[in-house]
Structure formats: C-alpha cells, structure tokens
Amino acid sequence: MELICPAGTPSAFREAVDAGADAVYCGFRDETNARNFPGLNFTREELGTSIAYGKARGVQTYVALNTFMRAGSEALWYGAADDAVRLGADALIVADLALMAYIAQHHPQQRLHVSVQASASNADAINFLVQTFGAKRLVLPRVLTVADIAALAPKVACELEVFAFGGLCVMAEGRCSLSSYATGLSPNMQGVCSPASHVRYREDGAEMVSELGGYTINRFAAEEPAGYPTLCKGRFHIADDDGYAFEDPVSLDVMDHVDALRDAGVTALKIEGRQRGKAYVAEVVSRLRQALAATPEQRPALLDHLRLLSEGQRTTAGAYEKKWR
Amino acid sequence: MEKFNLLGAWMILPKAISHPINHMPLPLLQQGTRLVFDQMLRQHPNLFDRLGSHANKSFRFTPTDLDLSFLVVPAQRRITVSRKSAQMAADASTGGPLLTLLALLEGQIDGDAMFFARSLSIAGDMEAVLALRNALDDSGFDLPRDLGQAAGPFAHLVTRMAEAVRRRALVGLV
C-alpha cells in the first residue's frame, strides 16, 4: 500500500519525501484547499520546486483543491487546477462536482482523486463519480468500518485511499457546518475548521479555557493533555452531565488494522496533518513506513510513542471499529 | 542522534545555568540577543513572506525557567529583553521551557504536540501565533550555523561549539 503524506510547507515536503513517502499532498496558499491556515501552504513557485524534488526521488505530488468553489469566484479554483496541472502534479484531490467536471473536460489526462470532502460513502456514490468525472481514486470518509470497506471495495471501479493516522473528523467530512455556525468560517467554503482567528485561550484559576467564537469548547485542568479547539472534540453539558458529547481530544490510528485494509483492497494509506510541523511529519512518516514493512507483532513498539504527539496524547481507530459508533 | 527531538525538549534548565543568566545585567542580555536576532533575520528573509501582515504584530516569549521575557516585532526587526515582572504587552504570547522555545524556533519539534502535552502555553492572537510557527518551521533556522555565520572568521569554531552545546542539551533530554 502507498503511503500518502502531508506537507504544509516546502520544508515539511522534503522531510516527507526523505522519510519514505510514496506521495506527498499539499495545497496552495488560499481557500482552494481545506488547510487554509496562516503561514501555511505553497506558492506556485514552491510547488514547482517541491514537485521536482519529489520527482527526482520517485515520489509523487498530489495537490489538494478540496474546498467548494465560491459562487462567482470559480476562476480562483479553475486557475489553481490549471496551475497544478502545468506544474506537473501527479493527481488533483477534488471535492466540488463542477471542479471535477472542469478538470475532466480541460485536463482529461490529469489524474483525478476524489477528496474525502466529497463525502462519497457507498458504492453507488463512488461509481457515479468514477463514471461521470473519470475519477481514478477516492478518499473514503471516516464513517466506515474495516468490514464496510472490505464489502465496498469489490463494487467500485477505482482505487480507494483511507485515512490511517492523524486528525480525526468525528463528523462526516464535507457535510459539517459546525465551524461556520460558531465563527462564520467553514471547511467547505473558507478551507478552515475552528479557525485561529476565532480561537481564544484564557486562564481561569488553574484551568485553561479554550473558546471558539465566544463559545467555551473545553476546560483543561493543569497538566491535562489538550487538543485542538474543534467543536466536535469539545466538552459540553448535556442533560445533567458534563463530558465529551461527540469525541474526546484524540487522534486517529488504524495501523492495527493495516493488514485487514490491505486485504480489503485499499490502495493507499493517508496521513493527516498538513498543519503540523516538519518534525512531526518526518517522525510519523518514517515510523509508519517502518510499520508497514514490519510484522503485526513488531508494530506496537514502532508506533507507541506517536501517541504522545497526538491530540490529547491519545489515539483511536474511530469509525473503523464498529463499537465506536 | 536523530534529526529531530520531538519529545525531549521540555527539560527545564538546571539552576546552574538559569541562575547566572537571570543575574546578568539586562543591557548585556539585550545587546547579545539583538546581535543574534539581527543575524538570524538577515539569513532567513523568507520568514517575512510566510508571516505576511502578522510581521507587524508583537510576540512575547517567556521561558518558564528564566526570569526573562523577550518581545519581538519582526517587521521592525526589534527585540526587547525584560524581566518577567515588567509584563510587556504583546499581541501574542508563548511560554514554555527555554529549550522548548529554542527547539520550536529551529523546527526541531512540533508545536502542536508540545501544546497537547501542555509543555507550551499560548495566548492572544492565535492567527499570529500560527503564522509565526509555520514561518519558523519552514525557514530552516539553525542556531549553531546561524551563530557561526555571524562570527565571521571564527564561524567554524562557533558553529562547532554551539552544536556541541545543543547536542548535549538535547541528548540529555531524550
């Protein structure tokens, strides 16, 4: 299985390549991708240089254009697609149906991958995208169990990529407006979830309080491991109880299921984390690369300390295991 | 030694080191810090590209294991050193052990992981914090090499000494 690795900067890109990525995915410095964070991402020039760095080492580059085109500003997305093709991207990762159609029409030779943000979670949906837009690969939403994926794979006419490690969306991707409900900015439209511009941390006695758009997302006791201030991993009050309504601060790790995923016919494993530092990228990519080559017995020792780099310093297999539901 | 030290850099400075630093006269600290700071900005102009308009903001760094605060305004190429008690106002502030802050400066560690582990505290303008973090992570700061280049004819010697210090500091932490 291929290892698809994140890069938010050219430095992280080189680390991912050097650490053993089969492909690196990245995005431009604007709202055409879902990690539109301050100081992150690539200029056209940086992308060109990075693609060349990868190509020289046999590593592919995928360009994420995985937000939805803002009505009236479609040219920004079309232009980004044109530029990514011109710069030699090996695949474009796309969520918007009209952007898929544009690429299929104007760049028919370009490999099209369907983003997780498109939320295609079943065979009929996937085959619709394959037949209509010529998609070659689909990134599955994090709503399916390993058994679901195994049942699905033989019914679809494209490669499947799944998230293996890193951030965990609790909600079906591409169908979540929690962020914009609290801040006015959303993954689908602005390419941000729980944007930094609306995050505030404050001390309240010994507790650290995280707020998003004025809403309290969590209160952490001193020394308690923390997470991102995303709504779906916040602590809330329901009925008479305080607790994590949707999910704890935790990251995804499905490396326990990697053999089952391979047997299911999954082509590629994706590491989330374009917003993470290059040190994280280097560490996670090299550990996962080693783990893929290792026996199941050897894997826990290789992966154990990655937990400490994760949200809340914990990991979960999430929806890949039925009991999570 | 591994290239990155993701988890090691949260060691707190021993008193034997922090005590003399805390007792150095401020003007001397200010002068030394400014020299290093100027040199590093000169060598890494791409920092400003990623920082964008956030370069005009003020960033305060407070090492938890020193009685000092550093206030930086990148666009003005200004760094001010003060005692913690001065409580310099800033748009954004970051606190943590000195070695953690230096490792972040060099992109040796992942800031998010440090935050999850509560080894790093952040406050104020989060966009500015994020922009600076990402700018630093990409800019390839390397304290021993950058200091060495500032040392002119003594470059090689300074780099080697600084590398040895860093190696000892980080190895002790892993």
Place this chain on the structure above:
Amino acid sequence: MDATKLKITLGPVPYLWDGAAWRDFYFRIADCAWIDAVTLGEVVCSKRIHFIQPFIDSVTARLAEAGKEVTLASMAMVTLEREALLTRRLVQASAWPVEANDLSALGLLAGKPHLVGPFVNVYNGATARILAARGATRICLGPELPLSSVAEIIRDAPAMDFEVFAFGRLPLAVSARCAHARAKGHSKDNCQFVCQDDPDGLAVDTLDGQSFLTLNGVQTMSHTCQVLLAELPVLRRAGVTHIRLSPQHCDMADVAEVFADVRDGRIDTAEGETRLRSIYPGVPFSNGFHHGTVGADWVPPAPVAQQVPA
C-alpha cells in the same frame, strides 16, 4: 417585481417521532392551505425508518389529495448495504418524485426529473447546471450559503427552481457515531431509540452554560432556529422560488401561516417575528448564515421603511 409568489414547502421531520404522531402531524399539514409542497421521509437515520413506514402511504395520499406537491427524500448519509438498497428502491419504485440527499441517490436519479436536497453540496452555479443537465428541477440549497452565493448560483442557473431553508433548527453535521445515544449511555447499535424521548432534540450547552447545539440522533443541529422572514423580499428578488420550513416540535401550520402572511404583506415582519416567537417559544432565532456571518447570529431586520412586500 415578478408577480409569482414564493412557494412554501415543508421539509422532512428531522426528529424521531412516534409513528402515529408523525401521521397526525402530516394530516394537519394537509389541511394547511399555506403549504404548497411537502418533502418527507426519514433523512437522518436508517434505524428509524420502521417508525414511519406503516404510515407513509396514507400520509402521501392525504397530502396529494389536499393538493400538495409530494416528494420523498432520500437519506443524507448512506454507508450500510441496507441503506444503499433502501436508496435504490426509493429511486426505482417511488410513486412520487425523489429528493436526492446523497451522491448515491443523485447518481441513480440521472435522467429522471428529481429534486436535490440540502445535504448535497451545491456551492456554485456550475454545479447546479451539472445537476440540471442530469434531471434536477429544483435544488434546496444548503443552509450555510450566504445570500451572495444564493443570488450568484441562481443567476448562473436560471432555468431551475431554488429553495432556501427559511425556518427551523439548522442541520449542521452528521456522524457515523450517535452522540444522542452516547449521551444517554448507549451505543448506536444498541441505541434503544432514545432519540424518541426528545421530539425537539437534546440540548448541548457549553461548560459555561451557553446554549449551543442540539442532538438529533446521528445529526447535530443548531440550538437556534433559523428564521428568514425579513429576508423574504430579497430572496424573492434573487430568484428564489421556494422557501423551506423544517418541522420543529411546534405548530408548523401556524408557522406556515406566519410566513404566508408576511410574504403577502398582510402583516409586517415585526409582527410575524412576534407570532413565531409565541408559536415556537424559548428558542432563539438566527439568520447569520444568510448574512454571511456567524451562523448562530441574529442580524436584526432593516428599518421598516426599507421593507417591501415579497
């Protein structure tokens, strides 16, 4: 101004209600003259379908008899084989037009006249035109879209009808995990249909006591109720043809009457708003998404002098 009026539609009941109560709700809707079209069916969770299944035929027949345009909605998230089969059967066998709420239904409906629901991502006119070419006649746009996008989409795809979410708690997210069951100590697979205990959803407050969200099974909704009442004229001018009222646990026939009265100029928006607050008390209103800002926000209507009838 165009003489055609905004049509009033009723979206599917998002919550799990007792089957007989669900039927009686729609029988009352059938008698409500203000509602032009009704889209119904279980959209949120396939485990709930058996609650309404026995009543669907009588409800659709009664609504059609009363002159309502009837549409059956497909599910918002299809993951299990059982759900895929249900979707296929709906597309193949439905006696009524189908509203696609997921890409599978959308794919299967190609070539047949159909509607597109708010759970299919349509953020631009180019996407709307692709859907129109495949047989879509009306799109209910997702509630996240600001007016600027709504207007631009309609300008770009003028041959279709467009519906906008004008009343109800906002559907914000859907998950494989059931937070509602989890809040009551159950897993999704053994949920014991606890969401039925909360016919208007289960409140999620912040640790500092702020009202925030509402759980509805695997769906997360807003705590606020979206109300686009003062916005009706501007929606009409933008080319919106239908406004959707999403059922809450209140008298939706009265809600529809308020919207019709404001639309037709019989009452002003201030009075309409006051009446809505008494029909659906205790829930704050929001319209921030429409105004391109924080979804939970309430942007007060412009001064009365600037208002014109829809």
